[in-house]
Amino acid sequence: MKNLGRLTLEAQKDLHIKKQNKHRSKCCIEKNPNKTWDSILFSDYCIFQGDVRNFVRAGNKQEVFDLIVTSPPYNIGKEYEKQIPISSYLQEQEDIINKTIPYLKTGGSVCWQTGNYVVKNEIIPLDIEFATIFKKHNLQLRNRIIWHFGHGLHCQKRFSGRYETILWYTKTKNNIPLHTFNLDAVRIASKYPGKKRFRGPSKGEFSSHPSGKNPEDVWTNIPNVKSNHIEKTIHPCQFPVGLIQRLILALTNEGDIIFDPFSGVSSTGVAAAATKRRYVGCEIVQKYTTIGSKRINEILNGRKTFRDHSLPIYDHTKSPLSKRK
Numbered sequence: 001m002k003n004l005g006r007l008t009l010e011a012q013k014d015l016h017i018k019k020q021n022k023h024r025s026k027c028c029i030e031k032n033p034n035k036t037w038d039s040i041l042f043s044d045y046c047i048f049q050g051d052v053r054n055f056v057r058a059g060n061k062q063e064v065f066d067l068i069v070t071s072p073p074y075n076i077g078k079e080y081e082k083q084i085p086i087s088s089y090l091q092e093q094e095d096i097i098n099k100t101i102p103y104l105k106t107g108g109s110v111c112w113q114t115g116n117y118v119v120k121n122e123i124i125p126l127d128i129e130f131a132t133i134f135k136k137h138n139l140q141l142r143n144r145i146i147w148h149f150g151h152g153l154h155c156q157k158r159f160s161g162r163y164e165t166i167l168w169y170t171k172t173k174n175n176i177p178l179h180t181f182n183l184d185a186v187r188i189a190s191k192y193p194g195k196k197r198f199r200g201p202s203k204g205e206f207s208s209h210p211s212g213k214n215p216e217d218v219w220t221n222i223p224n225v226k227s228n229h230i231e232k233t234i235h236p237c238q239f240p241v242g243l244i245q246r247l248i249l250a251l252t253n254e255g256d257i258i259f260d261p262f263s264g265v266s267s268t269g270v271a272a273a274a275t276k277r278r279y280v281g282c283e284i285v286q287k288y289t290t291i292g293s294k295r296i297n298e299i300l301n302g303r304k305t306f307r308d309h310s311l312p313i314y315d316h317t318k319s320p321l322s323k324r325k
């Protein structure tokens with residue numbers, strides 16, 4: 001990573017913001033882990049096509065990333081994974097997490113989005129397992145976000161699963177909360193914006209924030225990516241761009257650098273490009289990297305190809321299908 005040494009991280013960020021104002025760069029795909037590290041300086045959007053373990057091994061453990069956000073493979077037998085015993089899976093994941101955390105800046109954030117691992121009809125909520133791994137890294141858990149969505153399998157022997165979770169951690173020094181939290185960037189519509197205070201010195205004034213409310217830790221307005229979703233690609237397990245867009249807007253600033261170790265079709269990269277942040281992803285399957293870079297370039301070319309995190313959920317009661325005739 002010799003090139004990263006030439007400029008300070010702050011200077012790199014300034015360079016990125018200046019570049020963004022002049023022209024938008026393109027997303028590159030690299031197969032050589034050393035070249036990927038070098039290209040972080042020159043290319044604002046880069047996907048390493050290969051095993052994330054090779055990428056993290058090739059770096060020099062410099063704190064470069066402002067946000068590490070991902071949805072790891074869940075070991076449920078999707079086309080890109082071979083199901084292995086849960087203990088081996090967790091060992092593998094822990095090894096990757098241990099090698100990834102050193103690259104997180106002090107003041108930076110980690111967001112790990114997971115669902116349930118199902119074995120012999122028993123569910124194992126993966127965030128419980130991952131929490132014990134992250135605990136060893138002395139990070140601070142800021143929120144356990146529940147992402148509720150409306151579509152999925154209809155279970156016959158248990159209640160149908162309709163949520164996944166995001167563990168949000170920060171890396172601080174001496175317990176001083178240095179992390180970025182841009183609440184104003186992610187406010188959502190208040191329930192009763194017209195409500196006024198009815199007593200006290202501010203009586204008669206609106207009681208809610210003029211720009212809306214804190215989105216809270218249960219997110220219900222971001223649909224999962226099913227077949228008719230505008231973001232759907234061939235990937236069987238994409239997360240919606242809006243989910244990551246909200247995290248990026250809240251937890252990072254323009255020019256910051258975001259890392260997704262299991263990037264799939266680069267939904268994180270799309271969110272990064274749409275919010276003028278930089279991005280590095282790692283993805284082992286070539287066809288996903290190709291689609292990912294194409295999606296990022298579409299955003300850089302000014303096409304909006306995703307559903308914004310702030311859109312309200314579709315009101316299904318307005319559909320003719322909501323009534324049996």
Ligand SMILES: C[S@@+](CC[C@H](N)C(=O)[O-])C[C@H]1O[C@@H](n2cnc3c(N)ncnc32)[C@H](O)[C@@H]1O
Binds near residue numbers: 240261264267282
């Ligand atoms: C749950 S998917 C992530 C999907 C992604 N969030 C998106 O929206 O496209 C996990 C991805 O990790 C990739 N993967 C699994 N093991 C990997 C490894 N060791 N290194 C890099 N990528 C890996 C899989 O091919 C898969 O695309």
